[in-house]
Amino acid sequence: MSDSAPTLYEWAGGAEALERLFEEFYRRVREDEMLAPLFRRMSDDHPKHVAMWLGEVFxxxxxxxxxxxxxxxMIAQHRGRKIRPEQRQRWVQLIQEAADEVKLPDDPEFRSAFMAYVEWGSRRAMANSQPDAKPSTRETVPIWSWGAAPPGTA
Structure with a gap:
C-alpha cells in the first residue's frame, strides 16, 4: 500500500458525490415527521453547504x-435547536440510507470512517444545541481521516 492514502473526500468521490448525498439526505429529512420540524426553515442551498462542510472535514x-x-x-447553526436523542438517531439512520442510495463507497474502511464521523458529529451537534451548552473554544474545522484501517487493508 502507498504511504499516501487518498483523503476520505477523494475516496468518497469529491464534491459531486457529497452534494448528491446531501440532496438525497435532505429530501428524506423534509419528508420525515420527526426531523422535518428541525429543518422547516432550511434554505434550498443548505444541502450544498453541508456538502461543503463534510468535504472540508474529510x-x-x-x-x-x-x-x-x-x-x-457551523456551531451557530445548532445553537438553541434542542436536538433530542431520538432525532439524532433518526438523522444517523437517514444519512446511512442516503449514503447507500447515492452509492457512496461501501467498503468497510470508508464506511467505518464515515459512520465514526456521523456519530461523533451528530453527538456534538446535539450537545451544542442544548440551552445550557457552553460556547465551543474550537476555531477550526476538525479534519477526519481513516483511523485505524486505511483503504484496502483487512
Missing part, C-alpha cells in the same frame, strides 16, 4: 471555512 477544499465562516458558523 480533507477536501477549505470551502466551508472560506465561504461560510468555518467552525464557529
Amino acid at each position: 480533507g477536501g477544499p477549505k470551502a466551508y471555512t472560506e465561504h461560510r465562516g468555518g467552525f464557529p458558523a
Whole structure:
C-alpha cells in the first residue's frame, strides 16, 4: 500500500458525490415527521453547504471555512435547536440510507470512517444545541481521516 492514502473526500468521490448525498439526505429529512420540524426553515442551498462542510472535514477544499465562516458558523447553526436523542438517531439512520442510495463507497474502511464521523458529529451537534451548552473554544474545522484501517487493508 502507498504511504499516501487518498483523503476520505477523494475516496468518497469529491464534491459531486457529497452534494448528491446531501440532496438525497435532505429530501428524506423534509419528508420525515420527526426531523422535518428541525429543518422547516432550511434554505434550498443548505444541502450544498453541508456538502461543503463534510468535504472540508474529510480533507477536501477549505470551502466551508472560506465561504461560510468555518467552525464557529457551523456551531451557530445548532445553537438553541434542542436536538433530542431520538432525532439524532433518526438523522444517523437517514444519512446511512442516503449514503447507500447515492452509492457512496461501501467498503468497510470508508464506511467505518464515515459512520465514526456521523456519530461523533451528530453527538456534538446535539450537545451544542442544548440551552445550557457552553460556547465551543474550537476555531477550526476538525479534519477526519481513516483511523485505524486505511483503504484496502483487512
